Amino acid sequence: MSAGIALAAAVLVALQDHAPLRGQVNGIYLTPPGRATPPFVLLGEIASIDWSTKTEAGREIRFAVLVREEAERAERLGSLAEEAEAAVAAMPRDIEGWRIVSLALQRSRILRTEGPWTASIEWRARMLAA
Template identity: 35%
Template sequence: MSASLMVQKRVAAALAGVAGVTGVYDGPPVDAVPPYLVIGSDLVTDWSTKTEVGHEHRLAINVWDAGPGTAAAKAVMGAVAARLATLGGMQDGHRIVSALLLRQLVLTDAEGWTQGIVEFRVRTVAD
């Protein structure tokens, strides 16, 4: 299994317990009831050393809510950040060595949707 897929599986498992969301999706869901989470874009780059094969993963978790204001989305974003900050473990030959919050962004549109974006950097090494 690729390191990227391992990270995605670990992220999905960590986010499954976030209170207040109706689901965690791998891509935009059809007819999902908000608020929900989408494991969004990711970028994987080499993070190898002389002795270890490693990868740096930059990933986005999207929080979607249809309620007025941004407070509910920000509460979910906080829960997402707390869950991912403790991300770790080993699976299928890859080990997570660090997870760091990079930034959070909240956007609203004229139709009343709120999108929260939580961006993380996760570093892995092959074991």
């Protein structure tokens, strides 16, 4: 399994298994939902580059977790984003076919849009083949 697919699956499970987050949102999705009502969590874009050594295959993967909330309830967005961040930070480091050797928060921001507000939590994972 590719590193990106394995990581996406592991992040999704970590978010779904995090009870404080799961209990406050209407859904946690891998792909954009058709008619989901905020608040919900969505795995954002995933970018992957080579991070191999002379002896081991490796990938550096940058990804985002997006939390969407209604404009009228935007005050809740910060706490939802904190729970999403905690879920990813606590995820297991051994995933299918790969070992996460470094998982670092890169940036967290809140984007004000005309529709739902979005919290974007951006991560960098460095992984070696298991």
